[in-house]
Amino acid sequence: MEKMKMMLVDDEERFLSTTQKLLSRKGYDVLTASSGTEALDLLRTHNVHVVILDVKMPGMDGIETLNAIKRNYPLVEVIMLTGHGTIDSAVEGLKSGATDYLTKPTDVQDIIEKAEEAFGKRQVLEDKIRVAQSRTIGKSAREILRETGGQK
Amino acid sequence: MERSPYANLKRVILVSMILVPLTTFILILGIGYYYFTTSLESSTIATIKRIVEDHRHMIDSFLTNRKANLEFVLDSCPFKELADSEALHHVFLNLQKESSTFVDLGLFNREGIHINYQGPYKLVGKDYAEAPWFKEVLKKGHYISDIFLGRRRMPHFIIALKREEAGKTWILRSTIDTYMFNDLVKKIRIGKTGEAYLLNADGIFQTERRSGGNLMDKDPEVMERPLSHAGIKTFLEKDSRGNEYLYATTWLTGKNWLLVVRQEKADAFRFLRAAAYIIVLVTFLGGGAIVGIAFLLTGRIVRRMERLDTEREALGSQLIRASRLAELGEMATGFAHEINNPLQVMKSEHALIDSIVSELKEKGDLPPSESLSEIEDSMAQIDLQISRCGAITQSILKFGRQSEPVVEDIALQEYIPEITAMVEKKAAVQGIALTLEVSEETPPVHGDRGQLQQVLLNLYNNAMDAITSRHGAKGGELVVGARAKEDGKVEIFVRDNGSGISPEDKKKIFSPFFTTKPVGKGTGLGLSVCYGIISKMGGIMEVDSEKGVGTTFNVILPAAKQALIH
Numbered sequence: 001m002e003k004m005k006m007m008l009v010d011d012e013e014r015f016l017s018t019t020q021k022l023l024s025r026k027g028y029d030v031l032t033a034s035s036g037t038e039a040l041d042l043l044r045t046h047n048v049h050v051v052i053l054d055v056k057m058p059g060m061d062g063i064e065t066l067n068a069i070k071r072n073y074p075l076v077e078v079i080m081l082t083g084h085g086t087i088d089s090a091v092e093g094l095k096s097g098a099t100d101y102l103t104k105p106t107d108v109q110d111i112i113e114k115a116e117e118a119f120g121k122r123q124v125l126e127d128k129i130r131v132a133q134s135r136t137i138g139k140s141a142r143e144i145l146r147e148t149g150g151q152k
Numbered sequence: 153m154e155r156s157p158y159a160n161l162k163r164v165i166l167v168s169m170i171l172v173p174l175t176t177f178i179l180i181l182g183i184g185y186y187y188f189t190t191s192l193e194s195s196t197i198a199t200i201k202r203i204v205e206d207h208r209h210m211i212d213s214f215l216t217n218r219k220a221n222l223e224f225v226l227d228s229c230p231f232k233e234l235a236d237s238e239a240l241h242h243v244f245l246n247l248q249k250e251s252s253t254f255v256d257l258g259l260f261n262r263e264g265i266h267i268n269y270q271g272p273y274k275l276v277g278k279d280y281a282e283a284p285w286f287k288e289v290l291k292k293g294h295y296i297s298d299i300f301l302g303r304r305r306m307p308h309f310i311i312a313l314k315r316e317e318a319g320k321t322w323i324l325r326s327t328i329d330t331y332m333f334n335d336l337v338k339k340i341r342i343g344k345t346g347e348a349y350l351l352n353a354d355g356i357f358q359t360e361r362r363s364g365g366n367l368m369d370k371d372p373e374v375m376e377r378p379l380s381h382a383g384i385k386t387f388l389e390k391d392s393r394g395n396e397y398l399y400a401t402t403w404l405t406g407k408n409w410l411l412v413v414r415q416e417k418a419d420a421f422r423f424l425r426a427a428a429y430i431i432v433l434v435t436f437l438g439g440g441a442i443v444g445i446a447f448l449l450t451g452r453i454v455r456r457m458e459r460l461d462t463e464r465e466a467l468g469s470q471l472i473r474a475s476r477l478a479e480l481g482e483m484a485t486g487f488a489h490e491i492n493n494p495l496q497v498m499k500s501e502h503a504l505i506d507s508i509v510s511e512l513k514e515k516g517d518l519p520p521s522e523s524l525s526e527i528e529d530s531m532a533q534i535d536l537q538i539s540r541c542g543a544i545t546q547s548i549l550k551f552g553r554q555s556e557p558v559v560e561d562i563a564l565q566e567y568i569p570e571i572t573a574m575v576e577k578k579a580a581v582q583g584i585a586l587t588l589e590v591s592e593e594t595p596p597v598h599g600d601r602g603q604l605q606q607v608l609l610n611l612y613n614n615a616m617d618a619i620t621s622r623h624g625a626k627g628g629e630l631v632v633g634a635r636a637k638e639d640g641k642v643e644i645f646v647r648d649n650g651s652g653i654s655p656e657d658k659k660k661i662f663s664p665f666f667t668t669k670p671v672g673k674g675t676g677l678g679l680s681v682c683y684g685i686i687s688k689m690g691g692i693m694e695v696d697s698e699k700g701v702g703t704t705f706n707v708i709l710p711a712a713k714q715a716l717i718h
Contacts, residue, residue, distance in 0.1 A: 012493050018500040025507050056489075083492045083549065105495040105542045109501045 004119040005047060007031040009039045009065065010054040010081065022108050028115075036060030036068070043073055049122050050115045052102070053083045055089045063089055063096065070097040075125065077118035081106065162454045163549040169446035177438055185431050189424050196398070196420050200342065204400040204413040207340055207348055214336060215296060215406045218311055221250050222324055225257075225390045226315045231322050234259045235268050244270035254328045255308070260323040271327065273304055289314050289323055299330065300367055307367045308357070309333075318571070330367070334359045335456040345416040350409045358409055388417060398499075456488060473662070474687050480664055481684060488548035491541065495649045499538050506531060547677045548664075552641050561712040564634045564644065571605050572632055574710060575612045582616060584623040589633030595711035597642050599689045606683040608632075611646040611705050614678065617669075618650025629702075640711045647704040661695055 006028055008016050016032040023030045031046060035037035037060055039051065051069060055062035080093040080101040088103040099118045100129050102110055182533045225234075225243055233239045244257040256271020262494040264281030280286045283302075287310040312325040337359040340348040350358035358655050365371065372392050384402040391397060396417040399411055418425065462584035509527070512518040568590050571577045579586045596643035597604075612630070619628035631647040653661060660666045662683040679693075 012497060014492070015497045015500055018497065018504050022500060022504050022507060023506075025511070051506065083489050085544075103546070104492045105499045108500065 001071050002123070003029060004115065005029045006115055007033060007039060007042060007046075007048045007051045009033045009036065009057075009062075011035065011057045014056075019108065019111070023112070026108075026112065028112070036062075036065030039065060040072070042070055043069065043076065047064070048073075048076060050077045050079065050118045052079050052081055052111060052115065053093075053098075055080055055093065063092060066093055066096055066098055075122065077122050079111075079114050079118060080105060158458060158504070160456055161457070162450055165453060166450045169450060170443055171447075173442050174439055176441065178435065179544055181431055181435055185427070187425055192424050192427070193421065196423075197386050200346075200398060200400040200413060200415065201386060203340065203342060203346075204348075204384055204402050204411060207413060208338075208402050208404060208411045211337060212332075212405045213695065215311075215404070218251060218253065218326070218328060219294065219296070219313070219406070221254070222313050222326055224264060224313055225403075231315075231317065231320065234324065237268055237270075238617045240268050240270050253332045255264055255327040255329050258325045261660075262290075262321040267322075275303065278303065285310060285312055285325075286323070288312075289325075290321075292685055298356065298409075299358050300395075301368075306330075313407055333368075336440070338362060340413065342415050345419040346413065348411065348413045348673070350404075350408070350411055353408050367644055371718055374402070378692070395605050410476060413457070463531070470692065474683075477662065477664070477680060477683060478524040481680070484664060485550045488545035490543050495538060495541050495545065498534075499542075502531065502534055502538065506535075547681075555570070558600050558602070559598060560601065561598055562601060563596045564594045564642065565590050565592060567604070568608070568632060568634055568644070571608045572612070574609065575616070577631060579616060579628075581625075582620050582628060584616060584619055584630050585626035587629070587631045589631055589635075591633070591635040594634045595640075595642055597689070597709045598712040599709070600685075603689075604649075607685050607707065608644075608646070609627070610678045615646055615648035615650060615703070615705075618652070619648050620650075622649075622651040622700075636711070637708065642709050642711045643702055644707040644709070649702040652699040652701050652703055653695065654699050658695060658697060662693065 001140050006023065008030060008152060009018055009032075010016055011034055013034055017122055019030050020030045029049060031042055033042055035057060039053070042048070045052075053065060053069075059066075060068075062080060062082075066080070069078055074097075077099045078093070080095070081091045082090040082093075082100045082101055083104045091096075093101065099121065100114050102114060111117060225247065229239070229243060234243070238258060238560055240259065244254070247254045247257060256273065256275075258266055258271070258275060259268040260280060261267050264279055264283070264286050265621055266275050266278045266280060269275045282511040283402075285297045285300075286297055288297075295312045297312070299307045299309045303551050308327050308330050310325050314321060314323050337350055339349055340346065345360040345363070349365065350584065351371055352358055357365050357367055357369050357371060360367055373389065384400055386398065386400045388396055388398055397412045397414045398413060398417050398420040401412050458698060473481045485588055509518065509531070513520075513524075520526055569588060571586060572586065574585060576599075615630050616628070619630065629649045632645070633642045633647075634642060637643045657666075657668060663676075663678050664680040665676040666680075683693050686709070689709055691707060693704040694708070695703065697703035698708070
């Protein structure tokens with residue numbers, strides 16, 4: 001079974017490093033990014049399954065980052081990390097395709113639970129894709145051509 | 153009790169409220185009195201003038217008639233006959249039939265010798281050549297004398313006529329009964345003190361005066377006499393005793409006598425005096441009424457103004473409090489937000505330490521010891537305190553939450569029972585009797601259901617806390633109700649019989665972070681959040697409480713406009 005790979009995005013460096021350490025100790029593979037752009041850069045080179053994304057960040061904020069992630073990497077699950085005051089942006093995030101949200105200050109245990117949940121969802125999705133793809137392999141080249149032509 | 157601005161205002165209102173109507177009132181009374189007295193005076197004077205006119209006419213015609221009687225005798229009887237005693241007696245009797253005022257009748261020759269006489273005295277042969285009347289009658293042909301004593305030493309007056317016939321001159325004279333004449337003049341009655349009398353040109357009484365003044369005395373009152381015979385003169389004058397009289401005088405036409413009619417002024421103008429008394433009475437009563445009403449109304453107006461001012465002050469302080477609360481809320485929100493990040497870091501650090509410690513323990517690097525358990529206890533405490541901080545910041549953020557409420561009309565008749573049902577169980581467990589008093593006429597309010605629910609639940613929870621702290625689990629009462637208030641307002645009330653709020657606490661009850669609960673039990677934000685919600689709905693929150701008796705929270709909200717259509 002594939003191992004979950006997480007990415008933490010927050011402007012608070014110490015939060016990133018500590019949480020990374022904690023999660024690593026629990027056996028998770030964790031990347032960190034201190035801004036939206038950095039997160040997008042990392043996503044280009046790394047296969048990340050779940051992103052924990054702070055809503056309120058300087059520069060590119062959480063919602064913008066979320067939209068960019070969903071646009072470029074639709075399969076990546078995003079969990080919004082929000083203060084209570086920004087709960088509305090959390091709702092907005094959910095509407096824009098975030099999987100879930102966490103309220104600050106949050107427990108590492110909560111992060112793990114939500115992340116596992118999201119990862120499970122992702123795996124279900126990937127399985128479905130694999131099944132669908134394996135069916136396509138069985139089809140003739142003409143059928144594939146017709147299908148793709150029909151899509152055009 | 154009275155503050156100076158009100159005292160001043162009161163004085164101004166009072167003075168104008170008294171002066172304006174009182175001036176008008178007195179002016180009207182004065183004008184009325186003036187015209188009334190003027191008309192009464194002129195009518196009194198007109199009356200006395202008419203009386204004097206009538207009276208003069210009567211006296212004049214009496215004298216004219218007596219003169220005419222004598223003329224008739226002269227015309228009808230020749231000298232011879234008059235000189236005859238028997239015949240004269242006959243004539244005299246006829247005259248007396250004509251008028252009983254003829255006392256005697258006498259005939260004189262040119263030289264003034266009394267030739268013939270009929271009457272009570274013995275006057276035949278007496279010489280009257282030097283008598284003033286005789287001289288006058290010779291000169292004028294006819295003469296009415298003033299009252300004089302004459303030979304008989306009795307006041308009397310005579311009418312004498314001269315006749316010339318065939319070079320012979322004789323004179324017929326008759327005495328008029330003074331007493332009868334006197335009565336004739338005197339018999340006039342005007343009011344109580346009205347009287348009439350005659351004066352000759354020298355001011356000698358020709359008739360008696362009822363109020364004193366004998367025949368032939370000099371009138372002690374020196375008064376203006378009309379110069380000619382032109383009409384009647386009226387005037388006011390004081391007599392020697394100081395009584396003021398209204399006089400009306402006129403000269404007789406047939407004789408140089410002045411007819412005087414006079415009446416004491418007080419008597420003549422007694423209606424005037426009565427009117428004056430009534431007017432004084434009315435002035436006092438009316439003035440008293442005006443002053444009384446002015447005092448009453450001024451008191452009422454000033455009290456009302458005082459009340460309005462107090463209300464306005466209260467409203468002003470409420471507004472200030474509301475804006476302060478809003479500022480505080482904003483500040484608190486920002487503060488809570490900034491606190492959240494460090495809290496998050498602390499929490500992570502704590503978790504890391506925790507995990508490292510457990511790992512070390514597992515490996516056996518940290519043998520169990522007292523210090524270790526103390527560290528663990530301390531760590532647990534840090535976790536607890538971080539959670540507490542988190543709870544506080546969350547409450548603050550809830551308080552300052554800027555989210556858009558979903559506004560709709562809420563029918564309280566259904567809504568309040570719904571919300572109340574949420575706490576039914578809790579109330580039952582705590583032995584609280586829950587009563588609903590939502591009037592069917594309560595109009596709907598306009599607001600967010602969730603927010604209003606938050607307010608109500610907060611009030612219920614506070615009430616139940618207060619009840620249990622006083623009664624324990626028995627004997628609590630919680631009444632929740634709603635009703636229409638005047639001016640399109642709706643009142644929701646939550647009344648408990650709990651421990652109550654002290655006056656000092658009452659002032660701070662809506663302030664953020666104010667709580668009477670033990671440390672860690674309450675954030676002190678509940679009521680301030682409620683206050684914020686109700687303010688945004690355009691309403692106000694009030695509290696009425698007595699320590700040891702209970703507390704009532706009133707939420708007053710504007711009724712939804714829709715209600716007006718029903």
